[in-house]
Amino acid sequence: MDFIKIVASLIFLGLSASSNGNERPCSDESNEGVSSCVGPFQNSPIVTLGYGDGVYLQGSQDFQAAGDAIFNFNDYGDALGDNKRLLESSLEKQGASPSEKRILVAIAMQESTHMSPDQRDKEKDGLLSENLSIFNMNVDMVIRLGKSPPFGYLNQMENLDEAVAIMLQGLRTWGVVPFLNFHRGGATAFQDGQSYGAYEYRNAIYTIYKVMVSDPFILRDNRRVEIWVPRV
Numbered sequence: 001m002d003f004i005k006i007v008a009s010l011i012f013l014g015l016s017a018s019s020n021g022n023e024r025p026c027s028d029e030s031n032e033g034v035s036s037c038v039g040p041f042q043n044s045p046i047v048t049l050g051y052g053d054g055v056y057l058q059g060s061q062d063f064q065a066a067g068d069a070i071f072n073f074n075d076y077g078d079a080l081g082d083n084k085r086l087l088e089s090s091l092e093k094q095g096a097s098p099s100e101k102r103i104l105v106a107i108a109m110q111e112s113t114h115m116s117p118d119q120r121d122k123e124k125d126g127l128l129s130e131n132l133s134i135f136n137m138n139v140d141m142v143i144r145l146g147k148s149p150p151f152g153y154l155n156q157m158e159n160l161d162e163a164v165a166i167m168l169q170g171l172r173t174w175g176v177v178p179f180l181n182f183h184r185g186g187a188t189a190f191q192d193g194q195s196y197g198a199y200e201y202r203n204a205i206y207t208i209y210k211v212m213v214s215d216p217f218i219l220r221d222n223r224r225v226e227i228w229v230p231r232v
Contacts, residue, residue, distance in 0.1 A: 067206035081222035106208035
């Protein structure tokens with residue numbers, strides 16, 4: 001990773017999102033503690049999903065998407081299943097709630113066939129949009145969450161626990177919708193909720209989430225819920 005490029009990009013973009021005066025601050029008052037606001041990158045309140053013991057996000061309002069994407073099931077054997085079970089273990093160790101588990105498994109499932117670092121998107125390496133780990137989380141988001149480069153270690157499965165911790169930090173800091181928007185389309189989608197196919201991405205994640213609610217074995221078995229979303 002080119003540290004100089006990253007620092008230069010951060011200076012150019014600015015670490016804090018600009019406000020147009022119309023954005024409301026993040027709040028944990030709606031949707032039983034799930035924020036759907038577009039708030040500042042820094043000093044955001046922690047949003048606690050807090051759903052345990054079989055209780056889960058209740059509907060499309062939590063994702064601002066219908067959850068009606070067309071999908072197929074495919075069985076990829078232990079090449080996928082083994083990594084799913086590693087992810088499940090990391091989620092357990094990091095104290096993820098049932099809802100958080102479904103969201104992060106859905107993200108990893110959407111990103112690649114086998115949830116493998118070998119399938120990480122490497123096209124943006126060296127840029128602020130560089131993708132990291134089986135989640136393909138972007139460097140910009142990781143830095144805004146207070147981490148410092150180099151980040152290459154996050155691409156190794158033995159460091160999956162830390163990648164999971166960063167993803168959970170983002171989810172709990174910004175809430176479901178802003179977090180998914182940032183994951184999909186960086187700071188631009190975080191601000192406008194539309195760029196880079198943000199809605200289509202949220203719809204795919206919510207669709208997978210709903211499948212896991214109805215069939216919990218998807219969280220750990222060898223099947224992938226496959227949804228086509230344009231690559232960005």
